[in-house]
Amino acid sequence: MSTRERPAAGRSHVPSVAANGADASHRTPPDRHGEILDAALELFATIGYRATTMAQIGDRLGIRGPSLYKHVASKQEMLVEIMAGMMTELLRRQRAALDAGGDVRERLERIVAVHVQYHAEHRYEAFVGHREIDSLEEPERSRILELRREYESNFRELVQEGRERDVFHTSSDRWSSYAILDMGIGVSAWYNPAGSVAPDELAATYADFALRMLT
Amino acid sequence: MSTRERPAAGRSHVPSVAANGADASHRTPPDRHGEILDAALELFATIGYRATTMAQIGDRLGIRGPSLYKHVASKQEMLVEIMAGMMTELLRRQRAALDAGGDVRERLERIVAVHVQYHAEHRYEAFVGHREIDSLEEPERSRILELRREYESNFRELVQEGRERDVFHTSSDRWSSYAILDMGIGVSAWYNPAGSVAPDELAATYADFALRMLT
DNA sequence: CCTACCGATCGGTAGG
DNA sequence: CCTACCGATCGGTAGG
Numbered sequence: 371m372s373t374r375e376r377p378a379a380g381r382s383h384v385p386s387v388a389a390n391g392a393d394a395s396h397r398t399p400p401d402r403h404g405e406i407l408d409a410a411l412e413l414f415a416t417i418g419y420r421a422t423t424m425a426q427i428g429d430r431l432g433i434r435g436p437s438l439y440k441h442v443a444s445k446q447e448m449l450v451e452i453m454a455g456m457m458t459e460l461l462r463r464q465r466a467a468l469d470a471g472g473d474v475r476e477r478l479e480r481i482v483a484v485h486v487q488y489h490a491e492h493r494y495e496a497f498v499g500h501r502e503i504d505s506l507e508e509p510e511r512s513r514i515l516e517l518r519r520e521y522e523s524n525f526r527e528l529v530q531e532g533r534e535r536d537v538f539h540t541s542s543d544r545w546s547s548y549a550i551l552d553m554g555i556g557v558s559a560w561y562n563p564a565g566s567v568a569p570d571e572l573a574a575t576y577a578d579f580a581l582r583m584l585t
Numbered sequence: 586m587s588t589r590e591r592p593a594a595g596r597s598h599v600p601s602v603a604a605n606g607a608d609a610s611h612r613t614p615p616d617r618h619g620e621i622l623d624a625a626l627e628l629f630a631t632i633g634y635r636a637t638t639m640a641q642i643g644d645r646l647g648i649r650g651p652s653l654y655k656h657v658a659s660k661q662e663m664l665v666e667i668m669a670g671m672m673t674e675l676l677r678r679q680r681a682a683l684d685a686g687g688d689v690r691e692r693l694e695r696i697v698a699v700h701v702q703y704h705a706e707h708r709y710e711a712f713v714g715h716r717e718i719d720s721l722e723e724p725e726r727s728r729i730l731e732l733r734r735e736y737e738s739n740f741r742e743l744v745q746e747g748r749e750r751d752v753f754h755t756s757s758d759r760w761s762s763y764a765i766l767d768m769g770i771g772v773s774a775w776y777n778p779a780g781s782v783a784p785d786e787l788a789a790t791y792a793d794f795a796l797r798m799l800t
Numbered sequence: 801c802c803t804a805c806c807g808a809t810c811g812g813t814a815g816g
Numbered sequence: 817c818c819t820a821c822c823g824a825t826c827g828g829t830a831g832g
Binding site for chain 1: 756774794798
């Protein structure tokens with residue numbers, strides 16, 4: 371259902387039987403690990419990490435709770451994998467948007483668009499990523515928070531650069547960057563992929579909102 | 586610690602011993618019910634409703650978990666009281682802001698300021714109010730969602746009115762009102778009351794952000 | 801991948 | 817307001 375970011379390491383679990391062809395009848399699917407994470411993600415997003423039971427995750431795949439332990443180490447490890455994958459991917463896209471260059475206005479437009487498009491296309495990852503940080507045990511929680519701080523800093527620094535160049539005007543780099551970040555995060559809570567709005571259209575609109583706010 | 590909204594009905598629990606004077610030594614404080622809700626609110630906000638145990642709430646008051654049941658009916662009822670009180674108060678303030686009249690620009694400025702100021706001053710109530718909706722059982726959950734829809738509609742309709750009067754310019758009443766709402770909601774997640782920023786200053790700044798976005 | 805089961809947690813009640 | 821306790825839930829393990 372959801373097209374979750376698969377961390378690079380994820381593929382090492384996959385048997386080399388890449389043939390995803392005809393009848394896979396009773397055999398274990400090639401990417402059971404990925405299927406389990408997808409099911410977990412959807413449940414974490416809709417009812418919350420704590421409320422989700424291993425039995426429910428198994429249900430989605432037609433197996434029992436204890437059977438999951440052949441493919442994942444624990445419930446907590448699944449959350450770690452989901453959240454680390456999410457934050458890493460988001461940061462990767464943000465860096466790409468910044469590296470593409472252009473003037474400060476163009477770069478801001480791009481990182482806002484990337485931010486919003488990700489929060490629409492991957493609303494479950496994004497929603498869980500922001501809501502379940504405190505469900506992570508240490509030291510993973512701190513590691514993720516560190517990535518998030520970097521992500522936020524990139525916004526703030528770009529706003530600052532624009533203000534110093536007299537392209538943007540704001541009474542506070544910090545508040546205006548928070549406002550822009552938060553309106554994008556909000557998208558992950560209400561976006562409906564079955565609706566008629568394409569993520570890139572929404573992203574362009576929000577980038578425009580952000581620019582208006584700053585100019 | 587937090588100055589929670591006390592629903593009108595809350596006072597009916599309070600003994601008429603209003604004398605909040607000298608030594609209350611071993612006696613039960615006059616507003617045990619309110620104290621319990623305050624402790625619960627702080628825990629719900631910081632570690633989540635599900636993660637909070639009755640024993641932890643009792644700890645904050647120096648009593649055991651089971652003793653709470655002399656003052657509250659259940660953990661769920663505490664959540665209901667907190668969330669209903671929060672949404673009712675927020676809506677009350679929004680209506681007052683709208684009823685104060687003025688042109689569409691002034692009214693928008695005012696409801697954004699009220700929105701943000703509430704989310705800063707009552708960040709715990711606001712945070713729990715948005716995060717724990719699905720922890721509510723029916724029919725309370727639907728009732729609260731109904732109030733929230735009305736709250737959101739008031740934003741959207743005001744944006745629409747401004748656009749029709751050619752005061753505001755936006756490609757979507759819905760998205761721009763969501764963006765404004767969400768940036769305010771975000772405040773409840775990061776606002777630090779111990780910091781040097783007063784809620785009304787933040788509110789005025791965000792009202793300005795919203796107006797810029799729309800004009 | 802399954803059943804049986806352990807150990808721990810927790811909301812709520814009984815009965816002072 | 818307390819201790820003792822019940823009943824249910826749940827993550828994870830044993831051992832096929």
